[in-house]
Amino acid sequence: MSMSEYDAIVIGGGHAGIEASLALSREGFETLLVTQSPDTIGRMSCNPSIGGLAKGNLVREIDALGGEMGKLIDASMIQMRILNRRRGPAVQAPRAQADKFSYSRLAKETVESEPHLHVFMDTVTDIFPENGRAAGIVTERGWKITARTVVLTTGTFMDGRIFIGEYDAPAGRLGEGAAIGLGDSLRARGFHTGRMKTGTPARVRKSSLDFEKMERQDGDDPMESFSFMTDTVSRPSLPCWITYTNEETHRIIRENIGRSPLYGGKIVGKGPRYCPSIEDKVVRFPDRERHQIFVEPEGEGTEEMYLNGLSSSLPEDVQRAFIHSVPGLEHAEVIRPAYAVEYDYLDPLDLFPTLESKLMPGLFIAGQTNGTSGYEEAAAQGIIAGINAAQLLKGEPPVILSRSEAYIGVLIDDLVTKGTKEPYRMFTSRAEHRLLLRHDSADRRLTPLAIQIGLAGKDREERLQRKENEIKEISAILKSRRSGGKNCYEKLREPEVSIDSLGLEELSSYSPAVLSTAELDIKYAGYLEREARDIERSRKNENMAIPQDFDYDGVDGISSESKEKLKAIRPLSIGQAMRISGVRVSDIAVLSVAVRSRERG
């Protein structure tokens, strides 16, 4: 059986697949989204929240590029907070609790409403090349579908296996079958795969919990939006709850640690250090008397509550015992158990910074498949993979965001240059120039690019223009008014002065968001200039392109260890080469001389 040719096939309907398929179809390309189940498009497999530190910045960057994640969470949030308000604007970020059922339904409807996007239910078992380039897919039910480009976003489903104590079964999520066969096919085609592990906590019944014994945590009022296209959010705001483990919890876990598939050796994949299971925390930090647990609603109408902080792969009887040892959870009725999932990922070092495969040109790979974790990290790669697949179809140069331009740039550069040994999560400290990457400036940084490639509509373009104009006006007003012997613009640079404290009547017509952006630009002007100088210094290296056919063996000054790494990663620039771990400074010096002398002929 075969289907007529599509411009693009996107494999997987998770957060990466959604952004990739929307970017492609919105640019007018006939796109087929192949998913194991259309019911699970945009499903939130783990925590019911979007955003957070660095991740919130990613969401706003995706939105600034014309992506969907920001709009989806704006329309489905059930609590919203700006984190780190008192720790400096560069590290503040929005985080929202989501009604995960609304989120997923909205995602499905958005995908279905695109005229050029076609959803098809099947499981992909192979991606085949023609003349060395990705040419189409083969499915479990025997379809052979051709396309000019393929985007792979399989998440945890490729040879996924879940573990609950002694129980294990092939699955991508509990109750959803794994995608079997694709991993083997790709391995046979020379792709490098590895195993990674992640986990999720139990969901318990709300009416069985005693909230009197917990601390209540409310969101911000009013709720702020993620999308630059959303003016106001009118959503219900539900509380989360905080409780703590205790010595008894830890005793139960310690006594049963031998029954953990993680400690028993059944799981070989590497899990994330930043999001450890409760048994990991108890073993690694034996001195801690208690660990924090956030009890979060999974949605507006549902009884299911998410026990954030209690992810585990221990057997279900042990899970119940330690859950019941926690204040407020004594009578908790478990609806879904906690479990660990182990899955195949593809080594991201096999990708170019465009997310195109070095092994099979025309194939783009995005999301958890590349060794990341998190909805936001997945979506960020998804939109870039979609954009670059479209650029390829249009015959235009690929989009590569720099590390000083976007967290997305940092994320992808890290993945394809350094690879990852554990599920990669975004942290602000991964960015050298995070003062430049504030969440409120994502549109100013990235929307001009979205306009250029055709992913920003007229409305988005006008909003950006209006924001830029207003920032100029605010700055002019500040310069024209005086306060305490100097003009207000200068006055605002003093740490204890805020734009509100100046009490200027003329500014009252501007929105709080644009006032805040203008204020931070002024307050941070000195530091931003410092960062800009830093970036300027490295620009020469970033711009010095290394030809893809460069012969590393022909340069005798480079150590053989570095040579192997350079040959494997094939960096696009000297700047990227410098970031490959273990490549010596002296090797880079020699390499740049060699590249330069080749340029000169």
Added chain:
Amino acid sequence: MPHYSVDEPVYALATPFAPSAIAVIRASGDGVLSLLSPLFSGRLEKARTNTAVHGFISDRTGRRIDEVVVIKYEKGHGYTSEEAFEIMCHGSLPVIRSISLALESVGIREAEKGEFTYRAFMHGRMDLTEAEAVEEIVRSRSGQASSDALSRLTGSIRNEADAIRSSLLDILASLEVQLDYGEDEIPEEWVFPHEEIERIITRLELIASTYASSRLYSSGAAVVLAGRTNAGKSSLYNAILKENRAIVSDIEGTTRDYIEAECVIGGVPVRLFDTAGLRDTDESVEKEGINRTRKLMDEADLVVYVLDGAEAVPDNVGDALLVRSKRDITGESGDLSFSSVTGEGLGAVLEAIAARLTEGRASGDVPRIDSERQRNCLMEAASALRDAEASVSSGEDVVAMYLQAALSSLSALTGEVTADDVLDRLFSSFCLGK
């Protein structure tokens, strides 16, 4: 080193340009062996690499210059890894000059300073720190500087820098954990560790300050003998040099300009200057000499002010070392004194000079640095830490930026500090994750 090239034939004198038993001239680059062969009687082409060939070296007209030994290096074997040779000739200045001219006449140019090391580096024979250290060894002029350069190769500065890096990483990780996890997860406030940062700044500046004294050992200290005319400066100068290179006379103003000699005092290589005596004069030549003396005093690492016997101490001697001459005539006083006639007190004067040159020089547990580059990165790191201290009220994101800047300044000494280093430290120290 942008104007340096590789593979182009170059030569350099590897030993000092001074009379000595043997001098070594080496050359490196594509085709240097065949360029040498018309000048050399030995059978170079038949010799194996890394072996010595005896013969005579001549100029292009065939006139013999010297009897020499040439060591042949094929590509991939010598110091630079290029095709190369070393000529061992007699260490007379005319011979060295003649051989140099002969090499230039066949198209081998004189190397830029450090060009051999650069080529070794470019051909992967050594890394940057090693290259710098080798350059220092070549340049160093006394045993002490040589051992400094060697200890850098074995990494004493690296150990110290690593310890500082580790302290800074701890501080940064304790801040980053707050910036990367929300206040609901990490509710504690971060407090700027003023005491520890101050301690690190002090340490950085202490190590940086060793550069000045290191420089004395590598390039020599300028010691200027000054004093009134006829105070006994030239007698002291001669006594120190133990040779009559300065004119000594009792007619005032004999030494109208300065003269210079090199010697070693207490292990420190010294350029010793004998200067025009200071007095009021209308004579233009002598006036010029006095002006030059004043200028020299300003630039000196140490001024030794020679007082004429019982002469009163003038006001404007600054921090000069005061010594009294003519001890054989005026007898011993409380001050440092010497006699150039009997030699009495001279040893004490030399000790005092050495002590003054090395004072302030850090004690044994502070590793010395010996390049401007290293000093600069230490000072940059210290200054970034001061900026971090000053920006506490501006926000923790700004403080973190300066702490990172300090770490990245140190990276020239310790190797790059990456975000992964910070995260590793963070994950190993804090229990994180909901």
